[in-house]
Amino acid sequence: MLKYYCSCGYIMRLSIFDKKSIILEIKKIIDCSLSIVVADISGIKVNVMTYWRKLARENNIYLRVLRNNLLFRIVQGTKYECLKKKFIGPTIVAFSLKCPLDSIKLFKKFLDEEKKLKIKCLFYDDKYLPSKEIYSLSKFPSYNEAIILILFILKEISIFSFIKVLLNIYYVKNNNIN
Secondary structure: OOEEEOOOOOEEEOOHHHHHHHHHHHHHHHHHOOEEEEEEOOOOOHHHHHHHHHHHHHOOEEEEEEOHHHHHHHHOOOOOHHHHHHOOOOEEEEEEOOOOOHHHHHHHHHHHHOOOOEEEEEEEOOEEEEHHHHHHHOOOOOHHHHHHHHHHHHHHOOHHHHHHHHHHHHHHHHHHHO
8 A cells, every 4th residue: 555644743644545646636737748857766865856946846747756656557548658668666756747848857957956866867858768868858958048049149130240240251252353
């Protein structure tokens, strides 16, 4: 049985009804998620996890620590079934709800701080990616960062600088002819 610690500190076991409701809740989240990151959290302290969850909520990332048996049932018969082999040991699953790279960047940030965290895999764009490829994806800009970069480039490349380049080309061509 799955153990659940209530606010008063007592251990409560989840009934089959509670497990089914958790499975339905996570299946709804999986349907609207853009990417899924699976990681091993053994050795991570509670205060770090609390801070991590706060950052995840701010970035529209749904973090959940679930038993492996529940995770098996959640992904069974879906396109995420390839993740089953990674549900070993204490597992945290992150679902990106707004931008697919947000959860990868969050994990990368905590990986720099917490050496015990191990990213197992990523499911993104209907593809299974092992942990080695995740690090290269974490360097890509997110949607908001890309918009900011484009606006910065457009600001820098104004019509005046374009005219200046054209005038320089004109002067270079005229000087070469003479």
